[in-house]
Amino acid sequence: MTISLALAAAAVMSAQASTVLPASAGVAVASSTTLHPGDAFTGVLAHTQPMHIVVALKVRNSDELDALVVAHQTLTPARFSSEHAPTQAQAQAVATYLTQTGFTNVVISPNHLLVSADGTAATAQAAFQTSFARVQTKDGRQAFANNSDAHVPAALQDSVLSVIGLQNAYVAHTFAQRAQAKTSASAASVAPHDPTQFSSIYGGSGVPTAAGVTVGIITEGDMTQSVADLNTFTANNSLATVNTQVIYVGADSGDTSGNDEWSIDTQDIIGASGGQVGQLILYVAPSLTDADLLADFNAAVTANVAKVINVSIGGCETDTKNDGTAAASDQIFELAVAQGQTFSIATGDRGADECQNGGTTPSWPADSPYVVAVGGTTLDASTTTWSSETVWVDAGGSPSTFEPKPSWQNALVPGTKRGLPDIAMDADPNSGAEVYVNGGLEQWGGTSLASPIFVGLWARMIAVKGTSIGFAAPLLYQLPAADFHDITVGNNGGEVAKVGYDFASGRGSVILGALASQIGVPSPLVANFSETAAGLVAKFTDTSTDSAGTITSHVWNFGDGGAPTTAINTSHLYPKAGAYTVSETVTDTAGYVIAKTTSVTIK
Secondary structure: OHHHHHHHHHHHHHHHHOOOOOOOOOEEEEOOOOOOOOOEEEEEOOOOOEEEEEEEEOOOOHHHHHHHHHOOOOOOHHHHHHHOOOOHHHHHHHHHHHHHOOOEEEEEOOOOOEEEEEEEHHHHHHHHOOOEEEEEOOOOOEEEEEOOOEEEOHHHOOOEEEEEOOOOOOOOEEOOEEOOOOOOOOHHHOOOEOHHHHHHHOOOOOOOOEEEEEEEEEEEOOOHHHHHHHHHHHHHOOOOOOOEEEEEOOOOOOOOOOHHHHHHHHHHHHHHOOOOEEEEEEEEEOOOOHHHHHHHHHHHHHHOOOOEEEEOEEEEHHHHHHOOHHHHHHHHHHHHHHOOOEEEEEOOOOOOEOOOOOOOEOEEOOOOOOOEEEEEEEEEEOOOOEEEEEEOOOOOOOEEEEEEOOHHHOOOOOOOEEEOOOEEEEOOHHHOEEEEEOOEEEEEEOHHHHHHHHHHHHHHHHHHHOHHHOOHHHHHHOOOHHHEEOOOOOEOOOOEOOOOOEOOOEOOEEOHHHHHHHOOOOOOEEOOEEEEEEOOEEEEEEOOEEOOOOEEEEEEEOOOOOOOEOOOOEEEEOOOOEEEEEEEEEEEOOOOEEEEEEEEEEO
8 A cells, every 4th residue: 555655646746856856866864654553544645735844964973972971071062063063064965955956944953953944745755755645543633644765865865864744643742641530449549739749748858949040841832821820830839930931943833732731841840849940941842743843852952051851742752763753853862961951751641652552662752862761650648748659550661662771771771772761750640730720720640740840859959069960860870779769569551660670660759858968979889890801701800899888799791692690700701703892780788789881802
């Protein structure tokens, strides 16, 4: 069916495309759209269908940028521009090509990572040698999708990473969940909270507020009512009016369907922040399409004003891999990390299977190795004191199917892929937050609550430690277990909670006071080893030290697929010469788990 539609599309649109097709198909920059069960192609897309596309350009010297991020070093905007940003010439070459193939409103982003343009299906087919079809989604939407791979000319292949906007069958959605009537005795054991209560519940008593700290939120639509609801919240809680700035990245679409989401985000960030931030910046996209969200992310990173940014939005990671969105957003988030920014992203409300295909597939963009992924719990607490938490059954969490595991997860997360979530906070609507929406008080939850709670708490860490504290995720993994409420009960339909890290709840929920006392303090446990090699045999000698406790375990992984070992010192026979990534993970009686990873060359 896909092949026949592609041929039909080519026939229908050949007249429009014949004068601008590049001489060579070049490199693929977006894969053919794979439909989910229940969705269907319904015919050839009209060549007049409007399309807004974004071309993502590749960063330069990516290996050096990766090494800088792994080393937790920061990068000034000037250095990024001179060493890693696509050049003006590269961006202009893409812009010129788009203009020559019929696109209009061609705009190069200030950091040259994105080039956006408006056109039609005919324009896009001509420029990217693809074909399009109409799609009927299982939820009744009329959409479109490219049903063959998209390409750019060979002359642009060294510059272009991906082209986004060639399909709108799969777009992101918000994760807000409104509380329903309680139907069981267990639900009656938990209760909702005023957002101001999360501060003390999660250990914030005595920790300074986030006064003076700028916080960002990725949003969509019209913000008028959400800002009004935030002002109602602060007034009714005797808090100062929040200094709020609304930045529209593109046109104001006027959409108010997300008022509940943005009310949850704004009010719970302020509540968890101790009631005060320096400024709240709402970066507003005109829609939740991948192209518009990428521009919104990039605007927050280009501005580099907010050092912590909330995202309560996401979708199936497989779709964003196929259409090039994931690769483009990873570049933007990596730049954020290099600048010392933290994106906190909700993991979704479809359990372990965001894609709803019967497997375990997480949500994008929480799956990125360059963000903090925040899952969800059911919280049992008084108005001031934490009692217990279990996994919220709908909380997103599972290993990525393609994103690599970042180095800071090596000590705690099994496997080779990015593990979600990193932490988990209150998300169950039954134990959720009472927020003002469209002027009235309503009870809401979802991981759309969990991420803003963490953002408010982390803004206080920035207030305590300064903006140089940097990206939160590696710091969270260097802390002892006692700095978290370990979630050991519950599941999300595919992953089960256990002692220690798990894909249902990550490390658990944070205890702010403990974080404030230990983040930035050198770890007392230092993993280290030396190695010597003779032929294919390598000998590894542990040299780890611990000033806070006693080392209780060692786990060695040798990077060749062989079984790990738990000896203090060990040797390993490699199958052949080559470079191997070796790690030693050590655990101590103080609750620290630290890994040392290095490359070992066998000759």
